[in-house]
Amino acid sequence: MVELGPELGVEVMTFYTFSSENWRRPEFEVSALMQLLVESIDRELEDLMKNKVRLLIIGELEALPEEPRRAMERAVVATSRNEGMKLVLALSYSGRREIARAFNRMIEAGVTEASDDLIQQYMDTAGLPDPDLLIRTSGELRLSNFLLYQLAYTEIIVTEKHWPDFSREELLNCIQHYQGRERRFGLTSEQVADVNS
Secondary structure (H helix, E strand, O other): OOOHHHHOOOOEEEEEEEEHHHHHOOHHHHHHHHHHHHHHHHHHHHHHHHOOOEEEEEEOHHHOOHHHHHHHHHHHHHOOOOOOOEEEEEEEEOHHHHHHHHHHHHHHOOOOOOOHHHHHHOOOOOOOOOOOEEEEOOOOOOOOOOOOOOOOOOEEEEOOOOHHHOOHHHHHHHHHHHHOOOOOOOOOHHHHHHHHO
16 A cells, blocks of 8 residues: 555645554453554654655654553654655544644634634644545444544545455556536536636
8 A cells, every 4th residue: 555655646644553442452352452552663764765655643642551652663763864655553542532632733723713623733633634535444334533634525435355455456446536526515507517617
């Protein structure tokens, strides 16, 4: 995905890597996932650098055990000057908790009146565009507490493929399907045609 994204001109690709709710899974499973996280970032760092991919983390990174947290922090620093696609990993992430964090940051900053643009500046994803496309694997028909604020006008494609089996071809099919959609953002088709002409 990280190699194909830049080839297709994708500017930002976000993966829901580990949710806040995942901490409630059996301890052996969480430990295995944390170890996999360390092994994966160590293995993929060379490719991230080669493809000029910049790694960003959203969520509560401080909740991770020391080894995976430090591995992620090292990778973020190592890729910080890369100017290609931004790869965002949502780690110990919850959409609801992100919204609460944003409002707490606003209160701390003395903000007394909120607007959509202002709220976006305090989200974990500040400076990143809202997603154009959400690909939901495994046939699941729910958002699972992912980017609840940012997905307001995102197109959604659900695939029966499970993540380990999600291939380059599957991504290309999803993008081709997405390109056939009309994005109206609350307008009528006629209004969209006028705007685009």
